[in-house]
Amino acid sequence: MQEAAKSKDSKIVLALDFPYESPNNRQNVLSKAQKILKAVHPYICAVKINHHLVLPLGTFDGVQQLVEQIRGQGLIAIMDAKVNDIGATNQMIAEYYYSAGFDTIIANPFVGWDEGLKPLFEVSMRLNRGVILLCYMSHKGASEGYGQTIIDSETGEKTLQYVSFAKKALKWGADGVVVGATYPKKIKEIKHILGQKVAIYSPGVGAQGGDAETALKAGADYLIVGREITMAVDPAKASSQLCDSIKGL
Ligand code: O7M
16 A cells, blocks of 8 residues: 555545446446546555445456456555454455455454454465454444443453554554544544554545545545545546645645
8 A cells, every 4th residue: 555655646545436326237337437447546546445336246247357457557456345244254255355356355343353353364464465444434323333432351441442443453463444534533543542553544535524634634544535536527637636635744
């Protein structure tokens, strides 16, 4: 990610999301995605794909073509699977996505380590890929889970769920955490725990009300941006303007 961000001089991760279309128009979704990638690739450092594309296109029929295009453009391909199952299933999910060429996968730390995310980290290490963990999501309801006060199972002390997840990201050797751009104070708090060891990816800029500059100044390393670019009249212009506006931050 650091190399891609440096060579593209951009901290933008494009969330390649599109509104629902009838499954009969699947081919249209694929061409829209290919067209946007072609237009915006000079202004971004990575692309995040999730169910918006895997469901209509399929992993090995359509999404793999996009992953090849993404990697061919010198960008990192991130699979936003929010992996959240028992270990054996998590490992299978990762192996398939890695087979399709993804560099990294996003997982949910609520599932825990033993027989949870451990097999996912092991397969990722073995294949030299990355794991990014959710830490505090961008939507309002995030407070009900990520914002809960909990009793830490190891220390027996009261703490906040997202603080515990940030510490786990360090302990488990995660490559990044996701913290909503809509919560800059939480980005700052989490940055204080992670330092430069684990990168912060912030979604929620634009469409969800988060501000790019505020999130970066609070400590975000990368911004995950979807609709502000994908729904723009001119996606290349929208991404190049955003990229320019955050240079040097
Ligand atoms: O810029 P948007 O709002 O159009 O899109 C944001 C993208 O980031 C979209 O793909 C969401 O699924 C994702 N996202 C959030 O919006 N909030 C979160 O807390 C976490 C994610 C995410 O990427 O999780 C890995």
